Amino acid sequence: DIRMTQFPSSLSASVGDRVTITCRASQSISGYLNWYQLKPGKAPKFLIYSASTLQSGVPLRFSGSGSGADFTLTISNLQPEDSATYYCQQSYSTPLTFGGGTKVEIE
């Protein structure tokens, strides 16, 4: 199985800040990387696929980059509603696997 490692596991930032979350795969996964946003009690939200393609309706302050084994999710101009846990997921091979998550808190 491909192991996905995310860091940091949590961060705290202020409204308007730029935050970056890193996701590293245990092997090259080309660009087969997705990002999701989870909030307690709500349906998870799909943000980005193929490492950098924004899903329709996702605010433009979200962006993704990377290829091979290293990827990042960046949130520019952090907003209060961005408080959530973010997960990366590889779709290079099954079993599909997720990173351990990064909890973003707003100061």
Place this chain on the structure above:
Amino acid sequence: QVRLQESGPRLVKPSETLFLTCSVSGASIYKDYWTWIRQPPGKGLEWIGYFHYNGNTNYNPSLTSRVTISVDRSKNEVSLRIFSVTAADTAVYYCARGAYDSGSYYADFWGQGTQVTVSS
């Protein structure tokens, strides 16, 4: 708009079968990869598997001997069965619609999830 709603027992006894259904609206059960994902308490997400009506079914090897995902086209529902459950199967269970785009899989719509506890 695609909407998914999971339902089923909140409490299951050890060694019994966990059975959940996912009601699908706004999408055809004949298309896409109907997916189950779970999150044990305090842990990350685990992909359980997916079912496609064309017969393409894929399960996580860690569960493949105990899991079945199927669809009921008359009800537009997706179901999940996990046999011989233990406390390790305690989790929030999510139903999701999966799709492939240029070889890349993603789950673009999810249900809110349902908590299942395995305990006697």
